[in-house]
Amino acid sequence: MVVAPRLRKATKNVVVTSLWLIGRYRKALREIRQPIILKYHRTSASNGGMMSSSDSFEFERGVSARHLEAQARLIARYRRPIGMDELTDALRSGKSLPEKAVALTFDDGYIDNYEVAFPILRQHMIPATFYVCPGLIDSNRGFWWDEIYSCFRKTEKVAINASELAAHGMIFQNLKEVLPTRTVAERESAAQRVIVMAKRMPAHSIRKFIADLADVLQVSGKPSCSAARLMGWSHIKEMANGGMDIGSHTMTHPMMSQISERELRQEVQDSRKRLQDALGRAINGFVYPSGDYHAMAREVVKEAGHWYACTSESGLVRPTSDPYLLRRVNISDGNMALSCREIVLTYNRHAQDR
Ligand SMILES: [Zn+2]
Numbered sequence: 001m002v003v004a005p006r007l008r009k010a011t012k013n014v015v016v017t018s019l020w021l022i023g024r025y026r027k028a029l030r031e032i033r034q035p036i037i038l039k040y041h042r043t044s045a046s047n048g049g050m051m052s053s054s055d056s057f058e059f060e061r062g063v064s065a066r067h068l069e070a071q072a073r074l075i076a077r078y079r080r081p082i083g084m085d086e087l088t089d090a091l092r093s094g095k096s097l098p099e100k101a102v103a104l105t106f107d108d109g110y111i112d113n114y115e116v117a118f119p120i121l122r123q124h125m126i127p128a129t130f131y132v133c134p135g136l137i138d139s140n141r142g143f144w145w146d147e148i149y150s151c152f153r154k155t156e157k158v159a160i161n162a163s164e165l166a167a168h169g170m171i172f173q174n175l176k177e178v179l180p181t182r183t184v185a186e187r188e189s190a191a192q193r194v195i196v197m198a199k200r201m202p203a204h205s206i207r208k209f210i211a212d213l214a215d216v217l218q219v220s221g222k223p224s225c226s227a228a229r230l231m232g233w234s235h236i237k238e239m240a241n242g243g244m245d246i247g248s249h250t251m252t253h254p255m256m257s258q259i260s261e262r263e264l265r266q267e268v269q270d271s272r273k274r275l276q277d278a279l280g281r282a283i284n285g286f287v288y289p290s291g292d293y294h295a296m297a298r299e300v301v302k303e304a305g306h307w308y309a310c311t312s313e314s315g316l317v318r319p320t321s322d323p324y325l326l327r328r329v330n331i332s333d334g335n336m337a338l339s340c341r342e343i344v345l346t347y348n349r350h351a352q353d354r
Helices: 003-031 065-078 084-093 111-123 134-139 144-154 162-167 184-198 203-216 233-241 261-279 295-303 336-350
Strands: 036-040 042-044 062-064 101-107 128-132 159-161 178-180 245-248 285-287 308-314 326-330
Touching: 003 065, 036 308, 042 065, 042 111, 062 065, 065 111, 084 101, 084 245, 084 285, 084 308, 101 111, 111 128, 111 233, 128 233, 128 285, 134 261, 144 184, 144 203, 159 162, 162 203, 178 184, 184 203, 233 245, 233 261, 245 261, 261 295, 295 308
Parallel strands: 036 101, 036 326, 042 062, 101 128, 128 245, 245 285, 285 308, 308 326
Antiparallel strands: 159 178
């Protein structure tokens, strides 16, 4: 009898907080004059929260169809959705930036972008740019971190030992002696720890590392076979012909700080060329994989002929923004209120910047 009023009160608090945040979001969308670039990754057809599915951890950076739909309605109502080319053309030529502009960007090119995001964006006539890795598309492979997730999802081991990894030459500093892998949450946490550490490995050794990891986890079959699917050329071409733009995200998504200058030039130049050849149009945009860049990477991206490049840093677009180090607002949560909060917080944080 005591619990019910408490529960009602807690529910009411959640609802009031969410509505307040959505109200603030609406206000922010209406009042922020500077252009905003929104950054998305995966999209899920599921209308529930992203964390409800059994393979939730693959969707850590995802937005559900219901929330994307709600965001699209607000964006169409309160902002001026434009393409990245139009936005960055103004920036590069010193023209005044289009007021209340918003540009949507989707990194990585997962198949759910085609299946879920494309129909919603088309319905609301919102252009977006999808940054893809042609080297992975051509080799029909997924991302290496999805292969790691796949290994942890499939393993029947209840724990792995740091010494087992070390026996395969995988020595991670600061790794706890035993990583439990019994529950979904434990597998997720173990996979994420291994991924964070693998990001610091030389890019060319990651595939070998995954094969060894599959051995340690006693996973049969190739991990690459069950990694999350990416869009193929037919999907990308259909989107390009349906009002969407395509940008480059390198050939194979290496960490730029972990490859040689020669490899870096190849990754950047080959990706743009392959996309231009496949789509028969200019590819102007680039996104640094995992937001990892340095001064030389910026130069290589510029020299390869791109008009602009996006980082993973948070912020709005200013007349003084470097077109090759553009900031975005990360819309990563399955929760609408949290996505709203991200825009409001970014605005507050950068309201004074000039
Ligand atoms: Zn990426």
